[in-house]
Amino acid sequence: MNSGIGNATSLRSVGIKPVLDLPEVGQNLVDHPLGGGLFSVSGNGSYDKFNQDAVVREQELEQWNGTGSGPLVNTIADHLVFARLPRNDSIFQSTPDPAAGPNTPHFELLVVNGLPFGQLPSTGNFLSMTTVVVQPTSRGSVTLNSSDPFAAPLVDPALLATEFDRVVMRTALKRALEFVSTSPWSGYIIGPIAGLENAKTDAEMDTYLSGMSQTIFHPVGTARMTAKDAKDGVVDPDLRVKGIIGLRVVDASVFSFIPSAHPQAAVYVFAERASDLIKAAH
Numbered sequence: 001m002n003s004g005i006g007n008a009t010s011l012r013s014v015g016i017k018p019v020l021d022l023p024e025v026g027q028n029l030v031d032h033p034l035g036g037g038l039f040s041v042s043g044n045g046s047y048d049k050f051n052q053d054a055v056v057r058e059q060e061l062e063q064w065n066g067t068g069s070g071p072l073v074n075t076i077a078d079h080l081v082f083a084r085l086p087r088n089d090s091i092f093q094s095t096p097d098p099a100a101g102p103n104t105p106h107f108e109l110l111v112v113n114g115l116p117f118g119q120l121p122s123t124g125n126f127l128s129m130t131t132v133v134v135q136p137t138s139r140g141s142v143t144l145n146s147s148d149p150f151a152a153p154l155v156d157p158a159l160l161a162t163e164f165d166r167v168v169m170r171t172a173l174k175r176a177l178e179f180v181s182t183s184p185w186s187g188y189i190i191g192p193i194a195g196l197e198n199a200k201t202d203a204e205m206d207t208y209l210s211g212m213s214q215t216i217f218h219p220v221g222t223a224r225m226t227a228k229d230a231k232d233g234v235v236d237p238d239l240r241v242k243g244i245i246g247l248r249v250v251d252a253s254v255f256s257f258i259p260s261a262h263p264q265a266a267v268y269v270f271a272e273r274a275s276d277l278i279k280a281a282h
Helices: 008-013 048-052 054-067 163-180 202-212 264-281
Strands: 027-029 033-041 079-083 107-112 125-133 140-143 154-156 189-192
Touching (some): 033 163, 107 163, 125 163
Antiparallel strands (some): 033 125, 079 107, 140 154
């Protein structure tokens, strides 16, 4: 857009001379919304002490640097769960299932041995059952705020903008609450925190989730790929920008839909394919 490729009207409005009128540049932004349930727990086995205590943090860093062992060998999320809405969920009466197939997940749960976001209390141990909508129907945008190429753009992630996404996130939270209420967690889970303890109804859960949801940093779609002869989209299947010669886009912005999973593997596959296309053309 800074180079003059995008919605001509929008570009002129910020003082940029259009080179190519391509209205979908910056549109169709899709990301995985992240929310979840936060819980206070007993014991001292979470990684929260690393963030709360500078002495502990120094000791664990020294252990990692010295022997490659200790708490820092672990990841932030120990276990992942992928699941679907029930086939008879009432949301499908108004919204077609956006998932790629009958077994493709709608949401993900990440079990985190600590508090990865939000304001960490100075004491205590915590567990996060992070919830993610992995096949969202909401679409946001990226637009320019000025002609200054160093100015931050206007990013509207539109997280949880559709009823489908809100239903999926709420269902994921309910499944997380059901999971931690089972007997193996008895004596470990003290109780929900950060407002979740007051979220009893669907409306209260939606309010809670809207206040704490954020990105999981998987944005795609703002240079959407479409068929060669299609009038919409930004690039063709050879990744060439439509309407201009000698310009390709090789990143996840060309994805028309976000994968129902962490997109890293899909990006690797796509990048290898892009490499083959470019080598074949030159």
